[in-house]
Amino acid sequence: xxxxxxxxxxxxxxxxxxxxxxxxxxxxxxxxxxxxxxxxxxxxxxxxxxxxxxxxxxxxxxxxxxxxxxxxxxxxxxxxxxxxxxxxxxxxxxxxxxxxxxxxxxxxxxxxxx
Numbered sequence: 007x008x009x010x011x012x013x014x015x016x017x018x019x020x021x022x023x024x025x026x027x028x029x030x031x032x033x034x035x036x037x038x039x040x041x042x043x044x045x046x047x048x049x050x051x052x053x054x055x056x057x058x059x060x061x062x063x064x065x066x067x068x069x070x071x072x073x074x075x076x077x078x079x080x081x082x083x084x085x086x087x088x089x090x091x092x093x094x095x096x097x098x099x100x101x102x103x104x105x106x107x108x109x110x111x112x113x114x115x116x117x118x119x120x
Contacts, residue, residue: 012063012070018112019060022081025105026053029088032098045087049102052084056109063116075117081110 030049033042059077063070085106092100 012066012116015074015112015116016060016063018109019056019063019077022105022109023053023056023060025102026050026056026084029098029102032096033091036096042091045091045099048080048084048087052080052106055080059113071117074113078110078113078117081106081113085110 026049030046030053033039033046033049036042039046055073055077059070059073062073067073085103088099088103088106090099092103
């Protein structure tokens with residue numbers, strides 16, 4: 007099957023989407039939720055892009071490598087923001103940043119240069 011070549015990347019994207027969705031949900035429960043707006047927005051965007059990348063790769067699409075480049079960029083942006091909050095003890099942001107960095111690494115290996 008064509009999508010088998012993308013299996014590791016699909017798995018990383020799905021795991022990242024789940025971590026990002028969880029992070030966004032937990033950020034909404036924070037006392038100062040207004041300070042979490044950028045994190046929540048990036049979590050939601052990254053989760054959507056990761057899910058889209060996984061879907062496109064599962065189709066064996068010729069656009070997969072292009073979408074992986076976008077996915078890596080979104081994951082790195084999300085990780086950058088989550089790491090700021092992880093430094094303040096927010097474990098959900100730490101877990102999200104780790105998933106994003108892993109996904110970005112795998113996607114960068116699959117990606118075509120922009």
